[in-house]
Amino acid sequence: MYFYANLQISMKTAIVFGATSGIGKSLVELLIKDNYKVAVTGRRLEKLEELKQSYPNQIVVKQNDIQKVDEVEKIFFEIVDEFNTIDLIIQSSGVGFVNPKLAWDKEAQTIHTNVVGVTKLYTLAYNLFKQQEHGHLVGISSIASLRGNRSAPVYFASKAYQKAYLESLYIKTKSIKSKQVFITDIRPGFVDTAMALGDGIFWLVPLEKAAKQIYSAIKKKKRVAYISKRWALIAVVLKIVPAWLLKKAT
Numbered sequence: 157m158y159f160y161a162n163l164q165i166s167m168k169t170a171i172v173f174g175a176t177s178g179i180g181k182s183l184v185e186l187l188i189k190d191n192y193k194v195a196v197t198g199r200r201l202e203k204l205e206e207l208k209q210s211y212p213n214q215i216v217v218k219q220n221d222i223q224k225v226d227e228v229e230k231i232f233f234e235i236v237d238e239f240n241t242i243d244l245i246i247q248s249s250g251v252g253f254v255n256p257k258l259a260w261d262k263e264a265q266t267i268h269t270n271v272v273g274v275t276k277l278y279t280l281a282y283n284l285f286k287q288q289e290h291g292h293l294v295g296i297s298s299i300a301s302l303r304g305n306r307s308a309p310v311y312f313a314s315k316a317y318q319k320a321y322l323e324s325l326y327i328k329t330k331s332i333k334s335k336q337v338f339i340t341d342i343r344p345g346f347v348d349t350a351m352a353l354g355d356g357i358f359w360l361v362p363l364e365k366a367a368k369q370i371y372s373a374i375k376k377k378k379r380v381a382y383i384s385k386r387w388a389l390i391a392v393v394l395k396i397v398p399a400w401l402l403k404k405a406t
């Protein structure tokens with residue numbers, strides 16, 4: 157009994173926002189194998205319950221819609237109360253639409269999720285880690301963060317926002333004396349999930365491979381990681397190509 161209690165205490169703790177499918181869900185499975193206790197979130201309760209059924213001792217279910225920022229704050233502190241300290245927060249929730257006609261409902265939903273909701277999560281995570289003097293925040297942005305795009309302007313803009321916010325938090329960690337707060341920006345290209353929509357998809361990475369590469373980057377506490385790695389080459393080109401050439405070529 158005493159041994160079991162100690163085992164519980166030594167478990168690392170994580171929250172995964174957007175754990176119901178895709179990248180977030182695959183990362184939960186890797187964390188479970190690595191002996192983490194994980195709070196899983198998302199809107200689809202049945203998907204969260206499935207995870208709980210598979211790993212009853214390591215999963216805590218907290219359904220939420222990150223567009224409702226007051227609710228996000230409430231469940232965040234419920235998890236903190238339950239876990240006491242949090243070692244890792246992975247922010248994978250997001251939406252993306254191909255929306256060339258700029259239909260407002262899709263633009264608004266993307267802003268409320270990828271910008272407003274995600275900012276709430278970033279601020280909660282950073283302030284907690286600052287107070288704890290330790291912790292690791294991982295945001296899943298995108299290669300889309302680097303430039304504009306004609307078919308999905310709001311998605312690309314929201315990812316540029318996330319990239320800049322994560323970089324700002326990284327810069328802010330300078331003020332944390334312990335130097336034990338880390339910020340990682342994961343920038344996938346195309347990963348084989350429901351989100352990989354639209355024409356012109358190439359170098360589609362299988363979900364399992366992407367999750368393993370992301371988890372490796374997390375363990376190394378990388379500041380930025382491209383998934384798969386060869387997207388780093390595309391990133392170099394994207395950063396220097398002039399807008400007129402993007403207009404002509406895409």
Ligand SMILES: NC(=O)c1ccc[n+]([C@@H]2O[C@H](COP(=O)([O-])OP(=O)(O)OC[C@H]3O[C@@H](n4cnc5c(N)ncnc54)[C@H](OP(=O)(O)O)[C@@H]3O)[C@@H](O)[C@H]2O)c1
Pocket residue numbers: 173174175176177178179180197198199200201203220221222223248249250251252269273296297298299343344345346347348349350351352
């Ligand atoms: N797949 C790609 O090619 C790719 C490339 C670059 C970047 N990314 C980024 O990777 C992240 C994960 O996407 P994915 O590819 O794994 O797609 P996914 O399977 O569609 O996962 C998206 C996750 O976000 C959650 N989510 C969406 N809206 C939410 C809301 N309002 N409140 C709470 N949770 C919400 C979803 O859960 P519920 O629907 O249950 O709420 C789901 O768990 C996203 O941020 C995406 O932009 C993906």
